[in-house]
Amino acid sequence: MTPVNFYIYISLALFPITDIFVISMDISENHENLKHELKEKLKCVSSRQDLEKIKLEYIGKKGILNQLFSKMTDLAANERKDFGARLNVLKNEIETIINDFSNNFSQPNTSEYDELYNSLPGKKPEIGHTHIITQAIREIVDIFKPLGFTRVRYPEVDWEYFAFEALNMPEDHPARDDWETFFVDLPFDKKMGRVVLTPHTSNGQVREMLKGKLPIRMLNISRCGRRQIDISHGPTFFQFEGLVVDKNINTTHLKGVLNYFAKNFFGPDRKIRLRPYDFRFTEPSFEVDIDCGMCHGKGCKLCKGGWHELGGAGMVHPNVLKAGGIDPEKYSGFAFGWGVERTYMMKSGTKIDDIRHIFANDLRFLEQF
Numbered sequence: 001m002t003p004v005n006f007y008i009y010i011s012l013a014l015f016p017i018t019d020i021f022v023i024s025m026d027i028s029e030n031h032e033n034l035k036h037e038l039k040e041k042l043k044c045v046s047s048r049q050d051l052e053k054i055k056l057e058y059i060g061k062k063g064i065l066n067q068l069f070s071k072m073t074d075l076a077a078n079e080r081k082d083f084g085a086r087l088n089v090l091k092n093e094i095e096t097i098i099n100d101f102s103n104n105f106s107q108p109n110t111s112e113y114d115e116l117y118n119s120l121p122g123k124k125p126e127i128g129h130t131h132i133i134t135q136a137i138r139e140i141v142d143i144f145k146p147l148g149f150t151r152v153r154y155p156e157v158d159w160e161y162f163a164f165e166a167l168n169m170p171e172d173h174p175a176r177d178d179w180e181t182f183f184v185d186l187p188f189d190k191k192m193g194r195v196v197l198t199p200h201t202s203n204g205q206v207r208e209m210l211k212g213k214l215p216i217r218m219l220n221i222s223r224c225g226r227r228q229i230d231i232s233h234g235p236t237f238f239q240f241e242g243l244v245v246d247k248n249i250n251t252t253h254l255k256g257v258l259n260y261f262a263k264n265f266f267g268p269d270r271k272i273r274l275r276p277y278d279f280r281f282t283e284p285s286f287e288v289d290i291d292c293g294m295c296h297g298k299g300c301k302l303c304k305g306g307w308h309e310l311g312g313a314g315m316v317h318p319n320v321l322k323a324g325g326i327d328p329e330k331y332s333g334f335a336f337g338w339g340v341e342r343t344y345m346m347k348s349g350t351k352i353d354d355i356r357h358i359f360a361n362d363l364r365f366l367e368q369f
């Protein structure tokens with residue numbers, strides 16, 4: 001400790017509070033001495049390291065100035081304000097002296113930095129996690145795997161033939177309208193038609209059959225595109241499509257598989273229901289609903305009367321089996337296609353009231369899952 005510092009400490013420590021006016025008178029002089037002493041020390045500084053040491057000594061966390069500030073608590077309340085104000089002036093002056101002096105040095109080179117800062121703690125990289133759709137897809141695959149389903153992926157940009165024609169959907173089917181499906185600006189093929197962003201994963205059905213391997217237990221999970229956007233529809237979304245083709249397959253197998261999935265994914269307390277529907281590629285066809293995970297059947301802005309549509313299902317139409325080179329007299333099958341986002345939104349506790357949040361890439365939303 002320098003004699004000047006020592007003088008200040010002793011003044012503050014030894015003088016009784018009642019004698020504070022004596023200290024006040026001395027303070028200005030002490031401050032001047034402190035600055036003088038600093039300037040003298042700086043004259044001997046020849047490296048940035050030396051300067052850093054001086055900085056620490058005067059304005060570091062445990063430096064002279066902070067020690068002086070801590071002594072304020074020893075003063076009477078009416079003296080603190082004046083003492084504090086003087087110290088602040090002193091602090092500014094000392095900082096200015098040091099900063100002005102540091103201009104004498106150019107920016108430190110890396111090795112100097114290394115020497116100075118190698119003991120600083122490093123910056124922790126932020127750790128992310130998989131997107132909720134990836135999480136959902138993995139969970140879906142894990143549930144179907146024990147039943148013998150194998151995950152496959154078929155083109156997300158495909159021929160009209162596989163997306164519609166082979167699925168028994170005639171040319172005038174409303175889904176084949178420009179306002180429903182995204183058509184890609186590529187040359188038309190006489191047999192295959194135009195190129196589309198697949199509006200559903202059912203394009204994988206005939207592709208899978210054409211592999212020529214029976215029986216089939218396919219789980220096709222891919223991205224789809226449709227010209228739709230609102231709280232429960234996105235222009236792009238994922239579907240998972242199950243297809244089973246074997247001998248003697250009937251609707252009870254379909255219902256059993258869907259129930260098994262729903263109980264495992266949503267929990268044993270949730271209910272699904274099948275409504276008759278019309279898909280051109282299945283007969284009979286159903287739409288599958290689940291009781292709403294948001295309102296639990298009471299009715300909310302997301303669902304219609306407490307139920308929420310998850311997807312379609314049905315027994316594979318004989319024409320589709322034929323397009324896939326399978327004899328419908330010998331084989332039968334069932335298929336289902338559900339939206340991954342919708343299915344995940346209906347999981348208990350997720351409380352996602354707008355499908356668009358899922359793709360908005362807002363970390364405040366994504367970090368919750």
Ligand code: FA5
Pocket residue numbers: 199200201202226228232233234235236237239241279282285309310311312313314335336337338339340341342343355
């Ligand atoms: C189909 O896409 C049929 N291919 C499903 C199918 C497969 C039926 C196999 C029979 C046999 P649908 O258009 O209803 O059906 O869509 C199925 C599900 O995909 C919807 O219930 C919904 O969960 C999801 N889906 C459809 N369009 C969108 C969209 N724009 N955004 C988000 N999810 C969607």
